[in-house]
Amino acid sequence: MSIPGGSSAHGAERFTSAFGRRVGGGTFGAVPVLLGLLAIWITFQILNPHFLSPRNLSNLSVDIVGTGMIAVGVIFVLLIGEIDLSVGSVSGLASALFAVLNVNFGMPEPPAIVLGALCGTAVGFVHGFFTAVVGVPAFVVTLAGLLGWYGLMLSIMGAYGTINLDDQGLVAQLTNYYFSDVAAAYALAALGTSGYFLIAWRDVKRRRAAGVPTRAPVWIAVRTGVLAVLAFAAAYVLNQFQGLPLALLIFLAVLVILDYVLRRTAYGRMIFALGGGVEAARRAGINVAWVRTSAFMMSSTMAAIGGLFLASRINSVSQTSVSTDLLMNAIAAAVIGGTSLFGGRGSTWSALLGVLVIQSIASGVALMDIQTAVQFMITGGVLLLAVVIDTLSRRAQRAHGRA
Amino acid sequence: MARPSAPPLLALSGVFKRFGAVQALTDVELEIHAGEVIALVGDNGAGKSTLVKVIAGVEPADTGTLEWQGRPIHIGRPHDAQHLGIATVYQDLALCDNLDVVGNLFLGREITRIGVLNEVEMERRTRDLLATLSIRIPDVHRPVASLSGGQRQTVAISRALLGAPSLVMLDEPTAALGIEQTAQVLDLVERLRERGLGVLLISHNLGDVKAVADWVAVLRLGRNNGFFDVTTTSQEQIVSSITGASDNAVTRRAAREGEL
Known part of the structure; x- marks a missing residue:
């Protein structure tokens, strides 16, 4: 492979070949869930014109x-090829x-x-100990956790009974505070977009200096452009209501x-390695x-933090704070967003996309x-569809390898 | 073909290994010189894999003398072998399917700056290594799950070469491959020899052995059962040595000539 020429025709060609490779290689990325989200939003907007209102x-x-x-x-936990069924209970406990x-x-x-967050960390350590050291399947350990921590x-x-928060x-401010100054949301959008661009551009320069092929500049421009449109549109909509929410x-x-x-x-690489082959990772x-x-400690800690946000939303904690919906929604969100149930493939952004799909359905x-x-x-159907896409893309990748 | 007179890269003699009631290796000896491909052949259970594990430090020998470039050494754990410059590619490859070629090559020894991966440097070194070995991988950012069996094997071998070893042991590298892919891997083995590495190749396929190996070491029931020059030995002789049908006057003479 040669060092990138930089002509736009060449860039465009690499752009399409990169896309073809992704589809052919069986990694659809965020495309299916973005299309799904778009379809859901359009459907609900047609059914109810208030759906896409700034307030909603x-x-x-x-x-x-x-x-x-x-x-x-x-x-x-999904990335290392395991499952955590206890997150709902842990969030309630915290x-x-x-x-x-x-x-x-x-x-x-x-x-x-x-202390609430650390309680989650400790719970995760217990789950991890029984799974990783004792060798009990995570399904059973965290199922026991689901019951026990509840x-x-x-x-x-x-x-x-019920405790009302101040x-x-x-904690109450976590979900009730808004940066009402219009500049805040736009500044965040500008910061995110320019930050993305600068990091991508620095990467290109370092790669050129090292003589390693780079991503086509067209590709970076397109992605920055899409990100800018989404970010500023979101900022605009949020400013139509109360501004940028602190929680977001x-x-x-x-x-x-x-x-x-x-x-x-290196730590993240280890997480992915475990999902791709435990024996290879060990060796x-x-x-x-x-x-x-x-x-498991990450999972339970984030569950605890999520629990605080949920408590903040209703400004109280009660015995019914833990619902089975919560567990199912959290796992479904990760999977719908594109993180594989088979381990080794996924990204934190799938949490955002997946939970947007689920909450959009609930809100609509x-x-x-x-x-x-x-x-x-509807949520069940979407989840099934997401797992089908995950399974098919995995199979396509294997078939690609055999060819 | 005469063997070089310089001290061998690795010399084993009098190696014994016992697993419970099973005597896996009995008084085994082997010499591997730099720039040589030695094929290790034998029937199932002949002790080939055990010998590789002894050298790799996974299952150290009970007794026996090991010399590295003329110096006596002790290999008690995998780290010792790696430190000497012995790299092993096992049959199951041990690759992470979801990671790309770069990620697999550097798995467990990533180049980092304060915990952050230096992707550019890792990719540069990957490309350099693949280029010097004339390995063609269409895209080093593709997950290895989507590579062909031959490409996966070359990735596994490249991974072993990253630490610049002097001796590479390959356990059945062509067992699961088609004709074209086998050819790729055999080409790679020849390139390793050209670069002056010693190669110990375990194989069941005598065609492969005849194609790339310089010498054939036969193990039978955990003992040495012949050491042949590939160019002057017929396939039948090797086969009969593997199966034990060779224990007659003719083959004994041939084996003696091979050793001289």
Whole structure:
């Protein structure tokens, strides 16, 4: 392969060949879920003109955060080829712990928040120990966790029933604070777009300096352009209502940071390696037990943080905070967004896309005042479709290899 | 073909290995010189894989003398072998299907700066290595799951070569490959020899052995059962040595000539 010439015709040709390779190689990326999201939005907008209103979209952007945070953690576990069924219970446990410590024992919010999150980390360590060291299948360990941590949460909450959080507190502000200054949302959009462009451009320069083929500049320009349009459109819509929600800002920051960890660090490479072949990872000298345990710790910690956001949304914690929907939605979001159930393929961004699909369906159904039964059926259908796409793309990749 | 007089890269003598009641290796000896391809052949259970594991440090020998470039050494664990410059490619390749070629080559020894991957440098070194070995991989960013069996084998061998070893052991590299892919891998083995590496090639396919090996070492029931010059030995002689049908006056003389 030669060093890139840079003529636009050449770039365009490489652009199409890169696309063909992706489809041929069986990695569809985010294309199916983006198309699906578009179809869902158009359908609900036709059925109810309020669906794409700034108010509804702004609420949607806050509603996705709690489940989305949990889904990000689930992605770590899915990437190593395991499953975590306990995330719903753990999120409930963490929010219950926080509420009891803060409201009933009068502990200040910051340490209570940290303890809530660390409680998730500890739970993940327990799951990891039994899965990675003892060797019990993760399905069973986390199923036991689903029951056990739910029981612990009930016993913590037992004496109190429902605990209302402080309206003006830190946790309450998580989902209730908006940067009402119009500049905030636009600044974030500009920052995200230019940041993406600068990183991509620096990569091109470093590759040229090293004499390694680069991504076609056209490709970077197209992607930056698409990102800019989406980001500024989102900023515009959010500014039509109350501005940039703090929750969305935190969620996006978490996605960017964890995406960086997964794709650009040695630790992230180990996570992917485990999903691609445990034996290969072991022989390459990777401490498999530790990496596995760390993935469960990530999952449970993110579940705990997600639990705090969910508590913030309703400003209270109760014994019914844990619903089976939550677990199913978090896992479904990760899978719908494009993270493989078979391990080794996925990205943190699939949490955002997947949870957007799920919450859009929920929101659309609520707006139209139809039964939640319909919502379950639609979500189930979408999930099945996502897994079918995942399975087919995996099979296409194998067939590609045999050819 | 005369063997070079310089001290061998690796010399084994009097190697014994026992697994419980099974005597896997009995008084085995073997010499591997730089720039030589030695084929290790034998029936199932003859001790080929055990010998490779002894050299690789996975299953150290019970007793026996190992010399590396004339110096006595001890290989007690895989790290020792790697440190000497012995690389092993096992039959199951041990690749991560979801990672691309670069990711697999550098798995477990990524080039990082404060924990952050230096992708550019890793890719540059990958391309350099593939180019020097004349390996054609259409796209080093493709997951290895979508590569052909022959390409996967060459990726696994390249991975072993990344640490610049002096001796490469290949366990049945062509067992699962078609004709064209086998040819690719055999070409690669020849290139390793041209670069002055010692190669120990385990194979069941005597056609492959005749094509690339310089010497054939036969193991039978855990013992040496002949060491032949490929150019002067017929396939029948090797086969009868593998199966044990060779224990007659004619083959004994031939074997003696091979050793002289």
